[in-house]
Amino acid sequence: MNIVEYQEKLLDKAIKAGFKEVEVYFERKNSFQCMLYEGQIDSYETSEDGGLSLRGLHNGKMGYAYTEKLDDDSMSFLIDSAKANADVLDEDECIDIFEGSNEYTPYEFYNEELETIGIPEKIELLRLIEQKIRAYDSRIVTLDYCFLQEYSTERSLVNSKNLSLSHKENGLAIYLSTVVKEGEELKTGVYLKMTRDFHSLNAEKIAKAAAEEALANLGEKPIPSGKYPIILRSDATASLLSIFMPILSAENAQNDQSLLKGKVGQKVASDTLTLLNAPFHPEALSGASFDGEGVATKEQAIISNGTLQTLLHNRKTAKKEGCESSGHAHKESYKGALSIAPQNLYISPGKRSKEELIASVSEGVLITELSGLHSGTNTVSGDFSVAAKGFHIQDGKIVSPVKQMTIAGNFFEFLHDIEESSSELYFLPAGYGSPSLLVKELSVTVE
Numbered sequence: 001m002n003i004v005e006y007q008e009k010l011l012d013k014a015i016k017a018g019f020k021e022v023e024v025y026f027e028r029k030n031s032f033q034c035m036l037y038e039g040q041i042d043s044y045e046t047s048e049d050g051g052l053s054l055r056g057l058h059n060g061k062m063g064y065a066y067t068e069k070l071d072d073d074s075m076s077f078l079i080d081s082a083k084a085n086a087d088v089l090d091e092d093e094c095i096d097i098f099e100g101s102n103e104y105t106p107y108e109f110y111n112e113e114l115e116t117i118g119i120p121e122k123i124e125l126l127r128l129i130e131q132k133i134r135a136y137d138s139r140i141v142t143l144d145y146c147f148l149q150e151y152s153t154e155r156s157l158v159n160s161k162n163l164s165l166s167h168k169e170n171g172l173a174i175y176l177s178t179v180v181k182e183g184e185e186l187k188t189g190v191y192l193k194m195t196r197d198f199h200s201l202n203a204e205k206i207a208k209a210a211a212e213e214a215l216a217n218l219g220e221k222p223i224p225s226g227k228y229p230i231i232l233r234s235d236a237t238a239s240l241l242s243i244f245m246p247i248l249s250a251e252n253a254q255n256d257q258s259l260l261k262g263k264v265g266q267k268v269a270s271d272t273l274t275l276l277n278a279p280f281h282p283e284a285l286s287g288a289s290f291d292g293e294g295v296a297t298k299e300q301a302i303i304s305n306g307t308l309q310t311l312l313h314n315r316k317t318a319k320k321e322g323c324e325s326s327g328h329a330h331k332e333s334y335k336g337a338l339s340i341a342p343q344n345l346y347i348s349p350g351k352r353s354k355e356e357l358i359a360s361v362s363e364g365v366l367i368t369e370l371s372g373l374h375s376g377t378n379t380v381s382g383d384f385s386v387a388a389k390g391f392h393i394q395d396g397k398i399v400s401p402v403k404q405m406t407i408a409g410n411f412f413e414f415l416h417d418i419e420e421s422s423s424e425l426y427f428l429p430a431g432y433g434s435p436s437l438l439v440k441e442l443s444v445t446v447e
Contacts, residue, residue: 003070007052007158010075014056015160017079021097022056023159023294027334033149034123036130041123051334054078057096061086066335095316100163101296104289107280109169111196115152122148125203126174132207133178137215144177144188157294165294171196171285173429174206178214187401189214190369192235194285194429216391220401222446223392229364230407230439231357231393234426236370237434241345244411245432246379248302249340250317257380259412260308268308269415272350275303277312277328279343286431287344292331297343300326306416312340346433350421354436357422359396365444366391366398367407382411388444408443417441 001009007024014022028050035043052074053066063086067074130146152170157163174193179186191210195201232240246252253261260268269275279287279297291297293315301309313321314329317340330341358366369389376386385408391398417440427433 003156006070007156010052010054010078011158011160013075014054014079014082018083019056019058019079019160021160022054023097023157025053025055025292025331025334026156027051027153027331028155029151029153031149031151032119032122033147034119034126035148036123036126036146037143039127039130052078053334054082055097056082056086058083058086061089062095063087063089064337095319097159097161098163098294098315099161100294101290104165104296105280105298107287107289109167109287110152111170114150114170114172114196114198117198122150122172122198125198125201128203129174129176129207129210132203133176133211136207136211137180139180139182139215139218140178140211141181141186142179144179145175146177147175149173149175155288157290159294163294165290167288167290169285169288171429172198173285174201176206176210178210180214180218182218185218185220187214187217187220189217192429194427196285217389217401220403221392222403223365223444225445226443227441228444229361230437230442230444231354231361231364231366232437232439233354233366233368233390234422234424234434234436235428236367236388237347237437238426238428238432239370239373240384240411241347241434242428242430242432243373243377243384244379244382245342245345247382247411248312248342248345250311250313250321251340253311254317254320258311259380259382260311263308264310266308267306268412269303269306270418271306272420273303273306273415273418274301274348275345276300276348277302277326277342277345279327281344281346281427281433283425284344284346284427284431284433285429291325291327291343292329292338293325295325295327295329297327302342302345312342314338314340342431344427344431344433346425346427347421347435347437349423349425349435351423352420354422354424357420357436357438358393358398360438361393362395364393365402365405365407366393367405370407377411382413384409384411402446404447406445406447408445414439414442 051068063082065081312328367390422436
């Protein structure tokens, strides 16, 4: 039987087995990835992963179970396991299965044409990009990574309240790490390109961007440690935003793990900052028309001109707060329990380009890359101290790359110190986006 028939049969059996209401969630992921080294395939992998979960109300408590096998025996396993899971719960969370939103925004997250292009053609594009990078400059010595990944995901959610939703998405990413050498100095530069439109990929432009990213890091010089005005490039800002996303979770706030607790309606950032949730943003590959509980997603301001408009809610946190879910229930996979996460969370761009922001700084630092984000950040206190790459700015111009730096500050203070955002917008694969930001100051320690 197909997946639709299987889900309907499982729903029927679960209700007959004593569940008051029940939901069935299905997910399947396909992936192809290839890495090249000197024009030859270094690794090649295709994979498929998927499964199904059952969530249902039994004796007043919500039970949960999942399986990778879709057969009749698995139905009995899911029903029995979900019942057992419900029985051991200590308390009744009083959250029922969702009956559905009034309206769902139609949006196309899947490009059929991408699936029709053969793997050999995709590998040949990657080979051409590598060839052009190596030929771009004599200082380019190798590529640590020359990697292409294509993925597709399909999800469906049906329940006993006649809700039936489906989602399908795909995309392609090229990841390049270029190594350059001049004298005894050895540097790397990382470049990422994402798209759903294969024919928009230009090998010449990608190779040039990847090569220039690495070559720009040659000729590093030290600068005195101290506090500097900072321009945090869009990709570095998006990385920092993704790490500190938990401060926006209503669940964390309700568990006293976010300093934004009780701050809705208050100033939490500078007037310059507007933070948006946009599940249908055309420049992001992620997003969906419904969240992990089936609640319709929507574009909304999380922070508007510095004022916190809402935290991110699922139905459980919304019930505790006495408000409606913001559509941010999240399932990492069919195996995972419900949590909270945004769908394409990004800082709204400004009017001036990154270059114009640089020109406005008499002396400062342009940060282009952050590392050690997981170990060097505390999402409860907001403190961070992380390794960084970047450039010294003098008299509105980039004068040299800076030797290995550490930047430190507090994210809540950082939000208040944002002075301007640039006009360009960059998204990470996970859906966090940002322009470049001009920040009043951060502590910079040069090793």
